[in-house]
Amino acid sequence: MFFSASAALQVFVDRLAALSSLSHEDIAALRGLNAKVSRVSANADIVFPGSNFEHAVLVASGVVGRYLSLSDGRRQITAIHVPGELADLHRLATPKAGSALQALTNCAIVLLSGPELRAVALASPRITRAFWVYSAVDAAVLARWAVNLGRREARVRLAHLLCEVGLRLEASGQGVRNDFLLELTQGQLADVLGLTPVHVNRTIKALKESGAIEVEGRIFRIPDWTRLAAIAEFEADYLQIIPPAEEAA
């Protein structure tokens, strides 16, 4: 539920190491990064498009969202990030921010210096490669999301989101996949799902009434994971989360 700066950094570095091989020196260099903690309240932008914000944003607590706005004020959230995840590593590669980054709940974030990150990447091709892989997984998640937005109806889309969020929260040590707190309003969920808040409400209701999920406030419980995954046509492999037990494989 709550991470210190160093705990969040450790989750991130462990994740990098799991995705791409790193030497002990690489890991030490990453662990030693300067980490400035900052608190941001819900609905406050952290980065906005076009800015040259010189830090990368690592989530320590709360939920951070990446989004693009339309001229009429509507928006689409293209990614959400939970504690232990680095929300905008891609911005290191393409510094002119294309999307905005916003705290969707009250958040604690760890700011990592952009120039410092670039320096450690330049010093080690393995770190550069690990950053690339991390970004590529982020892109794979986005591709999956595009499929949901383009081809799946609301019920399935929501089920898919809940499956994914459950797994990611679990992977970051924020609970278990079938019982977790997701502190987003239905309006924010609507911006993730490409729906209206009203329809999100009805869709949650439908999933509840079918027994596929249980909801108490913003706590979601999934009594039968297999069943929800079937509704969502959810295949976890794209997340590249390696369960500890299978790490040797």
Add this chain to the structure above:
Amino acid sequence: MFFSASAALQVFVDRLAALSSLSHEDIAALRGLNAKVSRVSANADIVFPGSNFEHAVLVASGVVGRYLSLSDGRRQITAIHVPGELADLHRLATPKAGSALQALTNCAIVLLSGPELRAVALASPRITRAFWVYSAVDAAVLARWAVNLGRREARVRLAHLLCEVGLRLEASGQGVRNDFLLELTQGQLADVLGLTPVHVNRTIKALKESGAIEVEGRIFRIPDWTRLAAIAEFEADYLQIIPPAEEAA
């Protein structure tokens, strides 16, 4: 309209160099990559999910699409690639292919050896970084597309696609942005746009009748670029295409 292997490779290497600084040795190494040309006919898969296809696919002619399938046979195309573009550089970073790659038209593709690409990347952090930047731009295009799928109606979505494709074809030397050949069927466009073929047909008709575009077979003409861009709310910056005239800036 048609590229030799070396011409396609050159467009790609030029693009890499424009996105991220490369040394002369880097460029020479990339130009010297082994390039095997292959012909693929329309609707044939080049890579399918889960395969460990050990090549990267550079488009020399035709259009290549990346897509994900649903269990009921429907699919969502998450990216299309025109000549001069490398369709699956991201697969170098995350080898287990998550999406399929298909020739949407008859295509000539250039196969670049995965191990060889990895070797040149390992030898130069600048090349690794350039690959990362190239993938990040690809992801930015995808994010933009997610917004279209989630929040824009068919007319706007199609207009946006035409603006983007026009610019990308122009950037690859395949014509000009306001008069180009896009050899996709309406069924394929539907899979890109997240619509049905029937509705694609009606949407094209609507754009034609409003005078925003002219269509002759699969040639699209845009009489007033500014007007179509306004309909699409299109902002070209995310494509990171640097017009030659502004390259010095």
Add this chain to the structure above:
DNA sequence: CGGAGTATTGAGGCGCTTCAAAGGCGGTGG
């Protein structure tokens, strides 16, 4: 205890889909 943001529910409308059928168009073989 009041107020603001959030959740819930209803009713009606629009955009897109589905189903169905007819009209091009290019390619291939008789």
Add this chain to the structure above:
DNA sequence: CCACCGCCTTTGAAGCGCCTCAATACTCCG
């Protein structure tokens, strides 16, 4: 060389999913 066949395009009509507008209830917080 033309007739035919498959694929693509085009059009119509009806239905469903999601949206819009609107009103009411809830919950947290000062």
